[in-house]
Amino acid sequence: MGNILEIIGAVLVLLGSVFLFLGALGLVRMPDLYNRIQAGTKASTLGTFLTLFGLLLIIPEWWGKLVLLMTFILITNPVSSHVLARAAHYIKIPLTDKTVADLLNKEETTYKVNEEIKNE
């Protein structure tokens, strides 16, 4: 029984590493920053998630820290890529020529004076 679990875990680890590789390939092939963020974030999140989940099946005694690490990645990874995309759009990193629409009005998000932040 334990043996089967180990093999399933190893296959999951392999699958995760393939996703990581595809994400890296997307990072190289995509034409502009925003598409690169898309390819990179999704693939690295699922890839790392699957790898750690496979390890969890192989070594069940380590469940505590592995579960913590998986939750941590699921929360922080999308947040950091959102913050990065927001900053990049603000400093006008160009979108690719294939882009069909850009509805985010740049004039709306100008500097806000600190007083406004204080009165949250």
Added chain:
Amino acid sequence: MVNTLLFISAIIILLAILLTFYRFIKGPTAPDRLVAFDVMTVSSLALIGLIAKFSSRIIYLDVAIVYGLLSFLGVIIVSRYFERGL
């Protein structure tokens, strides 16, 4: 059997990190490099997990948690610096 599969996965992850390193050097803009850095560190977390399994030491997972925390903070600090929010 299991160890062979894990070893192959480790090599694939290393190749992935090498590919992101290409984007890291090439750029062309600073946010591009930051994305490459982000993907690189998150892939390294998986690699650290595998290394912890190979040497069967759970303490490496603590290292992975701290590393993930620092990379998250690093990406956010640099992005906030780009948009003048620091």
Added chain:
Amino acid sequence: MKIKNIAAIFLILLSIWILLNSQFQIEVMIIGVILSFVISIIMGSRITVFNELKFSFGSVFYTIWYLFVFLAELVKSNLDVARRVLTPSLPINPGIIKTKTVLKSKMGRMILANSITLTPGTLTVDIEDDILYIHCIDVCCEDIDKATAAIVDKFEKILVKIYG
């Protein structure tokens, strides 16, 4: 009102402490309870995001259901990205579009934005009150209502039951 907030932080911190130590000795538990209590009292006034949480049997059920929906979408999104990356001609049709959400609580909006970032071909670029600006790898429609129906609705209808 405030007790609920502090209790939620306390429970989260205590479970993280248990996960970190992954052992159930009595000394470790006592230290964990004291630490979580002190931190949740100190930070309780700063962190108000848990005030909106609804504790009920239904919300637990919907949280688990949400996790399943979300994981399925995550796998789907990765297969989608993999297909696009591996096709030599790189079939993309990107753009930034507007969508709308009915969620009021901050916590619910954060989970919604994170889920959108991790699901097929979409990335939350900015959020202003109830308008989400989303970068799509494959733009379906520039109309705000159609886009909302296509991207936001499947998560929102579950989240609205948990966070309101």
Added chain:
Amino acid sequence: MVKNSLIFIVLIGFAVLLADLFVGFNGNTDLNTLANHYAVSGPEEVGSANLVTAVVVTYRGLDTLGEVTILFLAAAIVSFLLKVEAGASLNRKLRSTSEILDTASRILVPVIFLFGIYVFINGHLSPGGGFQGGAIIASGLVLMLLAQPAKEVGHKLITLVESISGISFVLIGVAGVLFAAGFLDNKLLSLGKFGTIFSAGVIPIIYIFVGLKVGAELSGIITNLHENQNEA
């Protein structure tokens, strides 16, 4: 094209360099006499599962006190050089934080604090210790300042924590002179069962104070730097 091939050459150069290091590495498996002494008698004398901690806190405890003092001096000098006039607040124009980062930071900051405390409480069992835990706590403060730049941080609390933990560190050392073999002696408390959380004499207590002190000092430096970034 030239740029691409240059990048490849740099990458291959890296690979060759690292591969050379990797192949050429054969770990030194024999310990010299000093290391051997620590490795053999450390667990019995000190009772700490983490040998590095045994060396840092017990065999070289005075050095640790010196390091903490140096950090204290650095923090004091920074706050002296960057003195803010009372009542002068931030007058920079900042871009507001996105709501998502704000919410995420509110959830993550207490978790980071808890993790920092975990690192220094378990300093005698697992890697890490006072300095590392203190640095993690300070990084939690950085996240707080990133998400809410206009928030005031309580200087009084930071100073209070810093002074109390510094004084307690020295008092434990003095207690070692009075009740045990010497300054910062470990046998002030019983060694306990090897490998549990209450073991290794006073090492955990000293590490808690070191961690709090380092965290408070680094937080002080960060808040001072943060409050002095006025736009000229």
